[in-house]
Amino acid sequence: MWRGLWTLVTLTARGPRRASQMHRLPFLFSLRPFTRQGSGAPTPGSGATIFALSSGQGRCGIAVIRTSGPASSHALRSLTAPQDLPRARYACLRLLSDPRSGEPLDRALVLWFPGPQSFTGEDCVEFHVHGGPAVVSGVLQALGSVPGLRPAEAGEFTRRAFAHGKLSLTEVEGLADLIHAETEAQRRQALRQLDGELSHLCQSWAETLTKALAHVEAYIDFGEDDNLEEGVLEQADSQVRELELALGAHLRDARRGQRLRSGAHVVVAGPPNAGKSSLVNLLSRKPVSIVSPEPGTTRDVLETPVDLAGFPALLSDTAGLREGVGPVEQEGVRRARERLEQADLILAVLDASDLASPSSCSFLDTIVTATRAQSSSGSNQRLLLVLNKSDLLPQGGPGPSPELPPHLLLSCLTREGLDGLLEALRKELAAVCGDPSAGPPLLTRTRHQHHLQSCLDALGHYKEAKDLALAAEALRVARGHLTYLTGGGGTEEILDVIFRDFCVGK
Numbered sequence: 001m002w003r004g005l006w007t008l009v010t011l012t013a014r015g016p017r018r019a020s021q022m023h024r025l026p027f028l029f030s031l032r033p034f035t036r037q038g039s040g041a042p043t044p045g046s047g048a049t050i051f052a053l054s055s056g057q058g059r060c061g062i063a064v065i066r067t068s069g070p071a072s073s074h075a076l077r078s079l080t081a082p083q084d085l086p087r088a089r090y091a092c093l094r095l096l097s098d099p100r101s102g103e104p105l106d107r108a109l110v111l112w113f114p115g116p117q118s119f120t121g122e123d124c125v126e127f128h129v130h131g132g133p134a135v136v137s138g139v140l141q142a143l144g145s146v147p148g149l150r151p152a153e154a155g156e157f158t159r160r161a162f163a164h165g166k167l168s169l170t171e172v173e174g175l176a177d178l179i180h181a182e183t184e185a186q187r188r189q190a191l192r193q194l195d196g197e198l199s200h201l202c203q204s205w206a207e208t209l210t211k212a213l214a215h216v217e218a219y220i221d222f223g224e225d226d227n228l229e230e231g232v233l234e235q236a237d238s239q240v241r242e243l244e245l246a247l248g249a250h251l252r253d254a255r256r257g258q259r260l261r262s263g264a265h266v267v268v269a270g271p272p273n274a275g276k277s278s279l280v281n282l283l284s285r286k287p288v289s290i291v292s293p294e295p296g297t298t299r300d301v302l303e304t305p306v307d308l309a310g311f312p313a314l315l316s317d318t319a320g321l322r323e324g325v326g327p328v329e330q331e332g333v334r335r336a337r338e339r340l341e342q343a344d345l346i347l348a349v350l351d352a353s354d355l356a357s358p359s360s361c362s363f364l365d366t367i368v369t370a371t372r373a374q375s376s377s378g379s380n381q382r383l384l385l386v387l388n389k390s391d392l393l394p395q396g397g398p399g400p401s402p403e404l405p406p407h408l409l410l411s412c413l414t415r416e417g418l419d420g421l422l423e424a425l426r427k428e429l430a431a432v433c434g435d436p437s438a439g440p441p442l443l444t445r446t447r448h449q450h451h452l453q454s455c456l457d458a459l460g461h462y463k464e465a466k467d468l469a470l471a472a473e474a475l476r477v478a479r480g481h482l483t484y485l486t487g488g489g490g491t492e493e494i495l496d497v498i499f500r501d502f503c504v505g506k
């Protein structure tokens, strides 16, 4: 078919002489038309129809049971009365009964989604039944008795959706993240990815590369032909340069998307008895750490996952930093320092009523000053200075020293200043994790970073390539990585671009 099309074009647009050059275009005839179905994913379940409980386990108001596959309509008819198929995509009330015994199971809402307009792309049915365990297991058993139906494996509905081109790989990842999202920021980020923002961006980058590749290939094939547009290679070069800039900007993202997915490391540190453990308990809303008036209470690093102002964080409580103590506390101090190095954000806590003590001064001089100096010289580590126990400051007094770096006043005892701290945390974490509702889509997984970096490396090879065949190959490799990112398996659409974007024989 392609050969036919090409011949048509060569005859009409370029005159018959071009037909003799067809042997010079081997790559064009190995092309498959672009479809997302050629995504390298396994072809779905060889006709099997799957079913599963899609809502959560346990007693609930409504439970949703789904089927997907060619026997879905048969399953629906077998379980319902009347037995006719309801109108597509409209909810209707039906009596469900066991097809073997005729025993009524429930009165339920059923929905019929004929493929391909369904989540998986196959025929699907949803049963919205009453959420009692006996109803759910009765309907599942009834479905299991219908010939051609079997229970779904984990993720099998989504896998079928991917195999039918309903979702790209990054969208599948977004869906998984949405299901697991625990904080507002994670939900926003996952929803953007599920909406396909990252995959659309990659598709547009891949299109740019397809154009550049088409330019280079055309030059290889028609280079000496004066009918070819001028400057095709220069166009390819400038397309590659623009793409390099865009990819570089995304990669400089410094793993913000990944932090948003798995949580930023927030480390609470400070001198002994400053109220670090009190703050950790306050922020996590549970008694994670022991609080006591005795300095040196916390020894081990205590970690707890928390939702901090809508952002996911792994909050670590650490031992108070001081010198000249016994071996156990000294080990705690060593662990605290080690954890500080891994922090995305340091919550530095001092006792507002004890700023002149040697341990407060030493903490300010070392950790606080050093971190602030590093972050102004481009390090990614951030720091918030919190002066706790503000309730101990004299009412209407002068407040802490004006020479201190920027800080927040807080009382873990009275909770005064907590709202201000949460607002400051929200800003800091938005900088650490990226604001999920603004800017370009974030890279949420190492896999994304790997493919973008490999794409960028291949563009480097393009620029260094000594001949055009190698340059074209580098572009193909670069484009392959973008396709892998969205889950495609090296699909080709150069012909389309040659017809659409090129005026061979104008």
Ligand SMILES: Nc1nc2c(ncn2[C@@H]2O[C@H](COP(=O)(O)OP(=O)(O)OP(=O)(O)O)[C@@H](O)[C@H]2O)c(=O)[nH]1
Pocket (backbone or CB within 6 Å): 271, 272, 273, 274, 275, 276, 277, 278, 279, 290, 291, 292, 293, 294, 295, 296, 297, 298, 299, 318, 319, 320, 321, 388, 389, 390, 391, 392, 410, 411, 412, 413, 414
């Ligand atoms: N007045 C007052 N006391 C506080 C406040 N926050 C904590 N404290 C008290 O300060 C003491 C030390 O608190 P912790 O939370 O154990 O302090 P820490 O920094 O974890 O101490 P170490 O683990 O020993 O380094 C306890 O007696 C707390 O009740 C506050 O805001 N105001």
Ligand SMILES: [K+]
Pocket (backbone or CB within 6 Å): 272, 273, 291, 292, 293, 294, 295, 296, 297, 298
């Ligand atoms: K203490």
Ligand SMILES: [Mg+2]
Pocket (backbone or CB within 6 Å): 276, 277, 278, 289, 290, 291, 297, 298, 317, 318, 320
């Ligand atoms: Mg403590």
